[in-house]
Amino acid sequence: MEKLTKREDQIMQIIWKLEKAFIRDVIEQLPEPKPHYNSVATIIKILVKKGVLKSEMIGNTHQYSPVVEFETYRDDNLTNIKKKFFGNSFPKMMAYFAKEENLSEEELSELIDVIKSNKTKKS
Structure with missing residues (x-):
């Protein structure tokens, strides 16, 4: 899986917790100061391109859900940390x-x- 930026990771943590979310749901969960809607939408589109999120049309808006399970993401990151910092x-x-x-x-x-x-x- 492609490495996520700090902000991408933050958004994925929210979507993993919610399981399915609209952009406004993600923004509600983010700390103050809240980022602009378009900023979050751009990051979510990047996450879809990276293949970690999928999009489903509900009415006239998109609902997003994880493609990659949290456990898989966690395991990949821990494996990389073990290799990078602790000689595997x-x-x-x-x-x-x-x-x-x-x-x-x-x-x-x-x-x-x-x-x-x-x-x-x-x-």
């Missing part, structure tokens, strides 16, 4: 977040349990 090492990435988040012993234990339970499910 999951343990290094997890160690970084554990350190940065200053996890308690209880949280570390919970994380280890989650990892172990997922490993058991895959076997």
Whole structure:
């Protein structure tokens, strides 16, 4: 999937949450100061061209919905972050977040349990 700009990502987050949206719905969800309708419409058209949104005519206006699921987008981004910043090492990435988040012993234990339970499910 093509990389999204910060504003494209912000709009996609809203549409993923709403599942289907008109441009005015997206604008309502954006923080103040609200961007102009045409600015949001332009970004949404770019997202349609990129293939992450689809458009459906409802009456005389377009309703937009995601083509790419949020989970797919998240997984692609996390994979890219792992490769780019952590030498494609999951343990290094997890160690970084554990350190940065200053996890308690209880949280570390919970994380280890989650990892172990997922490993058991895959076997």
